[in-house]
Amino acid sequence: DAMVIQNPRYQVTQFGKPVTLSCSQTLNHNVMYWYQQKSSQAPKLLFHYYDKDFNNEADTPDNFQSRRPNTSFCFLDIRSPGLGDAAMYLCATSRDARGRGLQGTQYFGPGTRLTVL
Amino acid sequence: AQTVTQSQPEMSVQEAETVTLSCTYDTSESDYYLFWYKQPPSRQMILVIRQEAYKQQNATENRFSVNFQKAAKSFSLKISDSQLGDAAMYFCAYCRVPDMRFGAGTRLTVKP
Numbered sequence: 001d002a003m004v005i006q007n008p009r010y011q012v013t014q015f016g017k018p019v020t021l022s023c024s025q026t027l028n029h030n031v032m033y034w035y036q037q038k039s040s041q042a043p044k045l046l047f048h049y050y051d052k053d054f055n056n057e058a059d060t061p062d063n064f065q066s067r068r069p070n071t072s073f074c075f076l077d078i079r080s081p082g083l084g085d086a087a088m089y090l091c092a093t094s095r096d097a098r099g100r101g102l103q104g105t106q107y108f109g110p111g112t113r114l115t116v117l
Numbered sequence: 118a119q120t121v122t123q124s125q126p127e128m129s130v131q132e133a134e135t136v137t138l139s140c141t142y143d144t145s146e147s148d149y150y151l152f153w154y155k156q157p158p159s160r161q162m163i164l165v166i167r168q169e170a171y172k173q174q175n176a177t178e179n180r181f182s183v184n185f186q187k188a189a190k191s192f193s194l195k196i197s198d199s200q201l202g203d204a205a206m207y208f209c210a211y212c213r214v215p216d217m218r219f220g221a222g223t224r225l226t227v228k229p
Contacts, residue, residue: 033217042208110159
């Protein structure tokens, strides 16, 4: 089945130690997103890739970076995690194509729960 | 900036009954999409229903239907014949591709 996969599902890191979260998709969607979701809050968009174009939200800290080496994969790098970065990180994809259909619908992965010690 | 407001932090419904979750949004755009997503304790976001702003007809998906009032910028979700498996956090979302904004969510409890 076509899907969005996130690895690992649970990640523990130490304060200040760089960490990378992975997302892959078999949907062949051209847009990929990273969200941060803290407990009992709505997902907060960090950035997205529209094809190869990187789009950063204005309030996303510089500590967060992303890479998209190809259509299928996208990585979230946290250069120096702080205690406040502990959260669920959600990856999503969508297809932006001219015309109607499923345009705009985002499909989410299961998330990676990050713990910072 | 577009904002999405869910005024009900928590809702409760008896099994087999009907419940309506409210959502309002603010936008100056005419072409956009609206969604309801469900997030159970497993935390996976699951699409419940989708509405294109250019369509006047309200979307339906089995027991789930919406009341879309474009002029009022209102997008409520009705769940009929509620089941225990419907218990989850429900997020309303506004999308103008590729940007999506979520409301704060409504936690739905289903009582047996």
